[in-house]
Amino acid sequence: MTTTRVLPAEWAPQSAVMLTWPHAGTDWSDILDDVEPVFMAIAQAVLARENLIISCEHVVRLQDLERELAAFARAEGLPGRVIAIPAPANDTWARDHGPITVVTDDGPQLLDFRFNAWGGKFPWEKDDALNQHLHNAGSFGSTPMSAVDCILEGGSIESDGAGTVMTTSECLLTPSRNPSLDRGAIENLLTETLGARRVLWLNHGFLAGDDTDSHIDTLARFCAEDHICYVTCPDPTDEHYRALAAMEEELQQFRQADGRPYKLTPLPWPDAIHDDEGHRLPATYANFLIINGAVLLPVYDVPQDAEAIEVLKGLFPERTIVPINCRPLIHQHGSLHCVTMQFPAGAVTP
Template sequence: MPHFSPTDPTPHALGFAMPPEWAPHAATWLGWPADDELWFGHLTGVRDEFAQLVRTIAHFEPVQLLVRGEESELDARTRLSGADVTPFPITLHRQALDDVWLRDSGPIFVTRGKQLSLVNWRFNAWGGKFEYEHDNQVPEYVAGALGLAHWDRPEVLEGGGLEVNGAGVGLTTRSCFLTDTRNPGMTEADYAALLKETLGLKKLLWLGGGLENDHTDGHIDTITRFVNESTIVTSVADDSQDANFAVMQRNLAALREMTDLDGQPFRVVELPLPAARLEGAEGRLPPTYANFYIGNGFVVVPQYHDANDKAALEALRPLFPGREVIGLPSRQIIEGGGSFHCVTQQQPVGEAWQGE
């Protein structure tokens, strides 16, 4: 399939843009967990929770599941046995993987009318924190599997670091995008220009930072999410002594001052963080309910056996009319530092673009 470089016409120039997560999906892409060391000895429990997540998604839309080898494929098939009774298929692909965070290592899809393409960004494991050579090849694999002409970009950009509302507005954090370990020297204005040309964004909004001890340097998808064109849900902490409290309050205040392309304020809804502090092998974990995943007719929300689990579901359900809001366990998955949104990547509905 044709590859387009930064010197070729950009997606924006050809009329492509990134659709919002709630636009119709053709499938969800995930990777199967495989490395017990990366999961600090929790791999069995992580795989159990992944199996529940995959089965749930396959009840609503097709699943494309990457497995890195024979052991992973056998384990996935075993744990997903019986999933063939779901209305949609689960298709396994053999592809080398370092880890499973496809929101960041996978492609970002763009559409033009009924046509589908993708942007292949460079992935460096959140500034070189982990191995990433195999994960950096995932977008090329996906493009080949779908037969997509696509764009290859030299910049580092992770899908979890960007939220879009489908109406020209994007939202991110300075703590993530402006790190020197991603794209040294790039400014807010540089990112705004880049995301306009690659993803069709007309306005890029910035929050200060994310959760304590988040190895992504504060991805937006762990704290603040668009749920429709005009509504934002954002995390807040209950305990004023918590290190996350002041950061989340500053984000809340900033969001209340932000506007859309027409200068209209967004509706901002508060979402509690889990009440209990969770500790992992490398210190505090960043559990959050904002890391939900929106699919065809459903939303899956991580649950942590926490006192705020039910309250989070009750806060989110009114925001998704026509979708079933489902709580699923993520107490083991969070040991790796993320949850459902981090491990998924939606493929919008569209016919494979072959190039101009």
């Protein structure tokens, strides 16, 4: 008998969130003092609502973190437990090197897709082996994990929890990931591994400074089965204007499984942020993380932050919106959702 499977929506009940902690051996070394408080704010917000898995290559730093976070959780009477595992890693983008969890007739199953740093852009060997390290160490309890011999990053897919997966052709069809797989083969892969019954492809949209080849989680997100929020650029002189306008037109043409159009909510467009060399950085409010009872929203110390908070309150009225200043994160070309990976209820059983 065929086992049914589904990729849960992010708003489904969760058991844990994973963080791969930055350290001096990563590209964060020059701004470690700026970026660690961002990770700490995410960690504390998670522990207030569910378990937290952290790994770090530097064992002494990890031990200090475990003590500090466990003491914080006890002092605040928080429900979350800290699961700290020493493990080598090239970088900190858990969304893309972490396991993807599906729910089957037999319970949750972790899928360990291969990771090659967004098409071989950076070193990746440690990141590609990280999930096996964590699984061997018992981070996920008794939940089984299966290796999948294809490249797939968590930030490249969005699920409504009911069989629809949304993605971008710019990312999933890039030859440097799975050169032997065309669009049809990719759809078959998503069906076989994630239980997708429909795939919605966006062919337009990008963010300057993004290394991921237009990950969907920087551009458009499900906030309910019938509702998508997305980035839009109101400035005709901005380099993003035409591509994001074309993406908006595509979203307007998308239909739900029953044929109805989606509710669509545009997100604010933050002021341009540049690094010291003048390169534009990929600030986006779409890179939020939904957890139990809350949404962790990246903000960037720009005037549009306040509007973004209000928009998210409207999208998730039953959840607390927790703004976290992620301006340090975008200096390495990602944001809040990119450094996290959630696990549905039952997947992490410490």
